[in-house]
Amino acid sequence: MSPRRLKLVLVLAGLVLAALTLLAWTQPWFVLAVRAPQGGSVDVTSDGDVAGGALAALALASLALVGALTIAGVVFRIVLGVLQALLGACVALSALLAVGDPVGVSGSAVTAATGVDGSRSLDDLVTSVVTTGWPWLGLAAGLLTVLHGAAVALTARRWPAATRKYQAVRLEQADPSQDPAAAWDSLSGGDDPTAGQADGDDRSR
Numbered sequence: 001m002s003p004r005r006l007k008l009v010l011v012l013a014g015l016v017l018a019a020l021t022l023l024a025w026t027q028p029w030f031v032l033a034v035r036a037p038q039g040g041s042v043d044v045t046s047d048g049d050v051a052g053g054a055l056a057a058l059a060l061a062s063l064a065l066v067g068a069l070t071i072a073g074v075v076f077r078i079v080l081g082v083l084q085a086l087l088g089a090c091v092a093l094s095a096l097l098a099v100g101d102p103v104g105v106s107g108s109a110v111t112a113a114t115g116v117d118g119s120r121s122l123d124d125l126v127t128s129v130v131t132t133g134w135p136w137l138g139l140a141a142g143l144l145t146v147l148h149g150a151a152v153a154l155t156a157r158r159w160p161a162a163t164r165k166y167q168a169v170r171l172e173q174a175d176p177s178q179d180p181a182a183a184w185d186s187l188s189g190g191d192d193p194t195a196g197q198a199d200g201d202d203r204s205r
Contacts, residue, residue, distance in 0.1 A: 003160040007070075010152055014066035014084065017145045021059035021091055024048055024138035030102045031130040034110055041127055046106030051098045052138055058091050062145060074156050081153030088145025095138035102129045 001009070025048040033041040048055060065080050065087070072080055098105045103126050110122050 003158050006155060007159045010148065010155070011066055011070060013148055014062065014069070014145075014152075017088075017141050017148055018059045018062040018066065020141040021055050021062065021138060021145070024095075024134045024141060025052060025055040025059065027134040028132055029098060029135045030106055030132065032103065032106055032110060032126050033128040033130075034125050035127055044106070044110050046102070046109040048134060048138065050109050051102065051105040052094050052135065054094045055091055055138055058087050058094070062087050069152065073161075074159075077156035077159060078153045081149045081151070081156060083149070084152060085146045085149030088142045088147075088149055090142070091145060092139050092142025095135045095142060099131060099135050099139070102131060 028045045028047050029051040030046040032044045032046060034044050036042050062084060065084055069077060069080055103110070103122055107122050110116070110125065116122065116125055
């Protein structure tokens with residue numbers, strides 16, 4: 001794979017993974033059956049912004065990191081690759097903790113629906129939990145982001161070098177004969193600014 005294609009693939013992969021993390025954050029993660037005071041149960045949905053609230057900030061940080069990769073040098077690409085792997089690990093850990101304790105991470109949603117607070121009280125109220133596929137998508141996106149960061153760090157030296165174009169500016173002394181103000185001053189002093197040009201023309205003939 002050519003260096004340019006490698007860079008393009010890894011940059012696009014980083015954008016896709018960050019977008020998937022954000023998508024998972026916006027979707028429902030758990031549906032909890034909560035015991036109702038009058039009997040029966042009520043379904044309470046816990047979305048990703050409640051159960052996996054950290055994913056949004058991690059995804060936005062990953063987007064900014066991918067943007068920085070497009071202009072970074074070799075050393076900074078390696079550093080950014082390591083940081084990307086750490087971000088992915090945090091995403092995966094957040095999703096894994098949510099799957100391991102859905103009632104705990106959904107406590108605010110249950111409290112908002114029932115007015116009951118406290119971990120023990122919530123455990124008594126929740127009779128069952130249905131896990132959707134979205135936290136698993138968040139977990140997969142996190143693990144893939146870890147691999148993405150590792151790939152960036154390992155291939156950083158193969159990326160094409162960033163091109164820098166500098167415009168050379170050369171300062172030259174202005175020709176007094178081309179300055180209208182200087183020509184006017186010469187006329188005021190009784191000098192003919194065209195005399196030198198006329199002598200040059202005569203000599204050239």
